[in-house]
Amino acid sequence: MAGKEIAIIIVFYVTCGVVVISALIAVFARSVINAAFALFFTLCGMAGFYFLLSADFLAIVQIVVYAGGILVLLLFGILLTHRTLEELGIEKRTTYIAGTIAGLAFYLILIFIIAQGLWHQIPPKPMAPTTATIGRLLLTKYLLPFEISSVTLLAALIGSAYLVRRKEGK
Amino acid sequence: MRELIEYLLTHVPLLTKVPSIFVYAVFILIGAGVVLGYISVMVIIWVYLERKVAGHIQARYGPMRVGPHGILQTIADAIKLFMKEDIIIPTSHKVLFIIAPFLVFFGAFAPFVVLPYSESLYLSKMNVGVFYLLALTAFEVIGIIMAGWGSNNKWALYGGMRHAAQMICYELPMGISVLTVVVFTGSLTLHGITNAQGWLPWQWFISPLKSPFTFIAGFVFYIAGLAATKRVPFDLPEAESELVAGYHAEYSGMRFAFFFLAEYTAMYLVCAVTSLLFLGGWNGPLPRAQGWLGNLLGLINVLSKTYFLLFVMLWLRWTLPRLRIDQLLSTSLKYLLPISLGALLGAAIQSAIF
Numbered sequence: 001m002a003g004k005e006i007a008i009i010i011v012f013y014v015t016c017g018v019v020v021i022s023a024l025i026a027v028f029a030r031s032v033i034n035a036a037f038a039l040f041f042t043l044c045g046m047a048g049f050y051f052l053l054s055a056d057f058l059a060i061v062q063i064v065v066y067a068g069g070i071l072v073l074l075l076f077g078i079l080l081t082h083r084t085l086e087e088l089g090i091e092k093r094t095t096y097i098a099g100t101i102a103g104l105a106f107y108l109i110l111i112f113i114i115a116q117g118l119w120h121q122i123p124p125k126p127m128a129p130t131t132a133t134i135g136r137l138l139l140t141k142y143l144l145p146f147e148i149s150s151v152t153l154l155a156a157l158i159g160s161a162y163l164v165r166r167k168e169g170k
Numbered sequence: 171m172r173e174l175i176e177y178l179l180t181h182v183p184l185l186t187k188v189p190s191i192f193v194y195a196v197f198i199l200i201g202a203g204v205v206l207g208y209i210s211v212m213v214i215i216w217v218y219l220e221r222k223v224a225g226h227i228q229a230r231y232g233p234m235r236v237g238p239h240g241i242l243q244t245i246a247d248a249i250k251l252f253m254k255e256d257i258i259i260p261t262s263h264k265v266l267f268i269i270a271p272f273l274v275f276f277g278a279f280a281p282f283v284v285l286p287y288s289e290s291l292y293l294s295k296m297n298v299g300v301f302y303l304l305a306l307t308a309f310e311v312i313g314i315i316m317a318g319w320g321s322n323n324k325w326a327l328y329g330g331m332r333h334a335a336q337m338i339c340y341e342l343p344m345g346i347s348v349l350t351v352v353v354f355t356g357s358l359t360l361h362g363i364t365n366a367q368g369w370l371p372w373q374w375f376i377s378p379l380k381s382p383f384t385f386i387a388g389f390v391f392y393i394a395g396l397a398a399t400k401r402v403p404f405d406l407p408e409a410e411s412e413l414v415a416g417y418h419a420e421y422s423g424m425r426f427a428f429f430f431l432a433e434y435t436a437m438y439l440v441c442a443v444t445s446l447l448f449l450g451g452w453n454g455p456l457p458r459a460q461g462w463l464g465n466l467l468g469l470i471n472v473l474s475k476t477y478f479l480l481f482v483m484l485w486l487r488w489t490l491p492r493l494r495i496d497q498l499l500s501t502s503l504k505y506l507l508p509i510s511l512g513a514l515l516g517a518a519i520q521s522a523i524f
Contacts (some may be wrong), residue, residue, distance in 0.1 A: 007191050033319060037266060040312050056298050060305045068308030072338060075315050079331060129297040131358055 012052055019045035032078050036071065043067045057131045173290075201293050205282045213434045218244045220484055227488040251430075254423040259321070262420065266320030270313050271421065271428035277309030278432035281439050286360050288452040288468025299360045300352065303443060304345050307398065310436070311337050314417050317429070321420040329416025332406050332495065337398050339499055343506035344394040347387035350510070350517045351375055351447050354384065360443075364451035369458055374450040383517040388448035390510045392479070395440030397502065399433065401483050403490040406498055441479035442472070449475045 022041035029035040043066045050059035138146045175197050179190060218233070218241065225232025233240030258267060284299040286292035296302055311334050318330020352358060354375070355366040367374045375384040397404035418429045445451060452458075452468030459467055493501065 004191065007194070037312075037316060056296065057301070060298050060301045063305040063308055064301075068305065068311065068338075068341075072308075072311055072315070072334060075312070076331070076334070079315070079319065079327070127297065131298060 008052065011048075015045050015048040015052070018042075018048075033075075036075050036078055039074075040067055040071055043071060054127050055130060056127060057134055205279070205293075209279070209282075209431065209435050209438075212438065213431055214244045214248060216434060216438075216480065217247070223481070223484045224488055227485070248427075251423065251427050254426075256423040256425065257420075259420055261322045263320040263322060266316045267420075268425075270317035270320055271425045271432075273313030273316060274310050275428045275432045275435075277306050277313060278435040278439070280306050280309070284360060285439070285442055286364070286446070286452070287472050288465045289361075289365075289458075291465045291469060292361070295359055295361055298358050300348050300358050300363065300443075300447070303439075304341065304348065307337060307341055310432070317421070318417040321417070323420055326417050326419045329419065333400060333417060336400065336404065336406065336498060339502040340394040340397040340404075340506075343390050343502060343510040344398065346507070346510040346514050347391040347394070348447065350384055350387035350514045353514070353517045353521050354381065360446050360451075364446050364453065367450040367453055369450065369454035369456075371450070371454065374448065374454070376448040381517060381520055383513040383520060384448065386513045387510060387517070388444070390506050390513070391448065392440070392444050394502070394506060395444065396483065396486070397498070399436045399440055401437065402487040403493050404498060405492060406495055437480065437483060438476065441476045441483070444479055445472055445475035451475075 019042055022038045022045065025038035026035045026042060029038060043062065047059040047062040047067075050056075050062055175194060179193060221243070222232040222240070231240075233243035236242040236246050258264065281303045283294050284292075284296045284302055286295075314330050314337075315334050316330075318327045318334075321327070351363055355363045357363060357366070367380075371377060372379045374380065376388045378385040400406070418426055421429060450471075452471045454471060456467045456471050458464060
């Protein structure tokens with residue numbers, strides 16, 4: 001199936017292009033709203049990579065959680081407060097210095113991890129249902145992390161509901 | 171679709187001469203073309219029927235001038251829409267303004283990939299079919315916010331924000347009522363879910379005899395679907411008296427047509443998915459059969475149920491008044507969400523015991 005491999009390579013490089021270009025826009029855009037919209041394409045491109053790796057469930061979760069949930073939340077936040085964000089002065093020198101230091105530190109950590117990591121190459125596998133396996137593993141082997149994360153989410157939900165509640169007599 | 175291509179590749183000698191990648195690409199394009207053509211024709215007919223039904227419910231005729239009984243009215247409207255000037259307003263954010271209609275249309279169009287019409291009449295049997303359907307609403311939400319923001323118009327922005335908020339709110343009960351069905355079928359493919367239902371109406375998930383919890387979930391799904399496609403009584407994002415036309419106020423010509431098509435496609439999708447998940451899909455009421463006859467009967471089954479549900483949407487439109495925004499949000503979060511969660515719990519208990 002040489003044709004199929006060529007197709008996969010083409011799709012891979014197109015997805016790469018989308019991810020890299022939109023990520024660059026997200027980083028270098030001057031307005032926050034442009035960065036947020038560019039981030040949407042980055043996240044969808046990541047979902048495309050998961051699809052190429054035959055992880056269909058993970059790809060859909062990526063779209064639902066990141067593109068459909070977190071990014072929409074981000075956009076709402078920006079749309080409701082965009083004036084203040086633009087006037088906050090991202091131009092200040094101190095933020096530049098702090099940002100450069102933090103970015104460089106993160107970059108060095110990434111370089112370290114990439115250099116240290118053992119890179120296994122797995123031969124491409126055909127699409128197989130992964131959902132049942134993921135569910136079984138979550139409820140047997142990884143039950144404790146699963147429960148801890150769900151309790152944490154519940155606590156965050158209750159906490160946010162408490163915080164936005166209107167105080168009595170105010 | 172893949173099975174068809176593989177069959178043709180092995181049985182048609184001419185196709186073995188060309189590289190298989192081209193055959194796949196051509197067939198994918200044909201599939202997309204068929205779906206696009208179907209959507210366009212369906213929308214043209216459906217808009218005419220909508221105006222006619224609306225007219226008759228209000229004891230008037232509806233369109234009567236173009237053609238006999240106004241039958242060519244929407245074709246004339248479509249031609250008018252194509253001829254209109256494509257205005258990109260100079261104060262808009264150009265890139266977002268141009269991308270937004272395509273993103274919204276993609277979100278409405280892509281779900282057709284997993285939508286089956288009978289046992290062997292489908293484009294793709296994706297393992298995570300229903301989940302994929304729910305995930306694609308993300309594209310619509312982002313596209314609508316993009317359109318609202320890109321138009322640089324406060325009414326468009328309000329409309330876009332309202333619609334996005336509404337879609338996010340109603341996605342939750344929709345997703346949970348789908349899960350109620352998935353608990354019983356143990357499969358996320360639309361094939362698996364449909365084949366878990368028999369051909370008699372009391373074997374469908376909508377019947378309380380099969381499970382009272384999926385009966386509730388069916389209604390929750392349909393109501394949430396009405397809201398997610400902003401049909402009356404949930405049509406706040408384009409409340410004319412308050413917001414001109416909502417997020418697409420600044421769009422004209424083909425770009426408006428994309429929003430319009432996406433809106434009607436989304437309505438069709440909600441009805442089609444309801445008919446597959448809760449109303450037995452291609453299994454009934456016409457009996458199952460083998461071969462091409464089975465495909466034909468399945469197609470008739472699915473389409474008749476889908477169009478009946480679309481008719482119910484029209485019927486509700488001229489029956490119910492519009493909700494206020496706070497009523498809209500509390501309908502979802504205070505009523506539909508707890509009801510669907512209760513149904514999910516009940517369904518889990520029922521499937522564990524029986």
